[in-house]
Amino acid sequence: MLVTARALARRHSLAELTPALICKEAGQPAEQFKNVWPEQSGFERELLAELLDEVRDTVAKTISGMPPGIPRLKLAIEAYLEANRARPTVRALALKLQTDPAGAAILRSRVAGFMLMMDIELQALNWPHPAAVARLFTAATLEIAYAEHEAGCVMPDLRATLFQHFDGRRP
Amino acid sequence: MSDAAHKLLAAGPKLAERYTLAELSIARICNAADVTAAQFKSAFGSVLAYVDALQVRFMNELRDRIVKVTAGSMPGLLRVKLASEAYLSGCLEQRVLRSWLIEARAQPLISAGLRKQNQIYSVLVSAELGASGWAHPQAAARLFLAMINEASVVEHRAGQPVASVRETLWDFLDHGASALPPDS
Numbered sequence: 001m002l003v004t005a006r007a008l009a010r011r012h013s014l015a016e017l018t019p020a021l022i023c024k025e026a027g028q029p030a031e032q033f034k035n036v037w038p039e040q041s042g043f044e045r046e047l048l049a050e051l052l053d054e055v056r057d058t059v060a061k062t063i064s065g066m067p068p069g070i071p072r073l074k075l076a077i078e079a080y081l082e083a084n085r086a087r088p089t090v091r092a093l094a095l096k097l098q099t100d101p102a103g104a105a106i107l108r109s110r111v112a113g114f115m116l117m118m119d120i121e122l123q124a125l126n127w128p129h130p131a132a133v134a135r136l137f138t139a140a141t142l143e144i145a146y147a148e149h150e151a152g153c154v155m156p157d158l159r160a161t162l163f164q165h166f167d168g169r170r171p
Numbered sequence: 172m173s174d175a176a177h178k179l180l181a182a183g184p185k186l187a188e189r190y191t192l193a194e195l196s197i198a199r200i201c202n203a204a205d206v207t208a209a210q211f212k213s214a215f216g217s218v219l220a221y222v223d224a225l226q227v228r229f230m231n232e233l234r235d236r237i238v239k240v241t242a243g244s245m246p247g248l249l250r251v252k253l254a255s256e257a258y259l260s261g262c263l264e265q266r267v268l269r270s271w272l273i274e275a276r277a278q279p280l281i282s283a284g285l286r287k288q289n290q291i292y293s294v295l296v297s298a299e300l301g302a303s304g305w306a307h308p309q310a311a312a313r314l315f316l317a318m319i320n321e322a323s324v325v326e327h328r329a330g331q332p333v334a335s336v337r338e339t340l341w342d343f344l345d346h347g348a349s350a351l352p353p354d355s
Contacts, residue, residue, distance in 0.1 A: 132325075158310045
């Protein structure tokens with residue numbers, strides 16, 4: 001059911017992702033969903049974790065084989081934003097679960113992973129204050145992801161402003 | 172605002188030193204402010220509404236501090252930096268109360284107030300960056316505010332200004348303006 005829900009998350013909004021639809025698509029009896037996830041929030045947390053891992057894997061796959069550098073960093077950010085856009089449910093779930101302690105913990109751990117990736121990339125480039133830059137620019141990247149989720153489209157000005165910082169700046 | 176409401180709000184920082192947000196109750200608030208539960212209910216109605224009022228007061232104080240620090244300065248990046256320094260320093264000065272407010276962001280009422288504040292600051296910062304020649308001032312303001320909010324959380328946890336974080340903020344501002352083509 002979780003695998004089915006992940007696939008459905010690409011084509012359906014969070015509101016459309018009902019237990020009935022998931023069970024039907026997964027070929028499971030309707031009551032099976034409640035057996036696995038007595039609480040809806042339990043399902044939502046698991047789905048959020050799965051989708052965020054998918055986003056992480058997509059970014060890793062996109063930049064694999066590239067040498068460290070600004071082009072790889074920018075591509076990673078772009079891949080992250082596109083992977084979020086391809087899964088509107090991920091930001092909807094993130095917004096919903098940010099007030100849930102277990103959901104917030106999942107979000108924090110995945111954000112920490114993205115931040116670490118950026119930190120390592122910047123360290124390799126001898127960028128000044130890599131940890132601080134990674135932290136603040138991860139916050140900026142998340143802001144773009146939420147803005148694009150709200151708008152339902154790419155926000156080119158936001159992306160251009162973020163990338164411009166990395167384009168012109170050299171350690 | 173009634174005298175009781177003033178007393179209740181004034182008790183906020185002291186309460187924040189003693190209790191976590193989860194431990195906060197009408198009885199404890201009333202005890203610290205020396206007012207009755209009926210007066211509390213008349214002024215705020217609920218603990219959440221009380222915390223919201225504390226956030227509004229905190230944000231108003233920050234705004235007044237920013238206005239004071241930037242009074243007389245010319246529009247531009249220096250004024251944005253002065254305002255940002257004032258904001259970050261104000262957050263650190265109210266660190267104990269701010270622990271509550273950060274924790275309370277999980278509540279829609281509190282996060283909505285914060286969003287409204289960010290929208291107002293976004294308009295102001297955008298105007299400053301536009302005057303400094305940024306290509307996309309609204310976008311830059313939105314990103315800068317996300318970064319400064321994150322910076323305030325980093326400094327909150329550190330309990331003091333973090334030089335690398337502030338330098339990163341200034342670098343973002345300096346670079347955005349300096350990266351413009353010379354004929355723009």
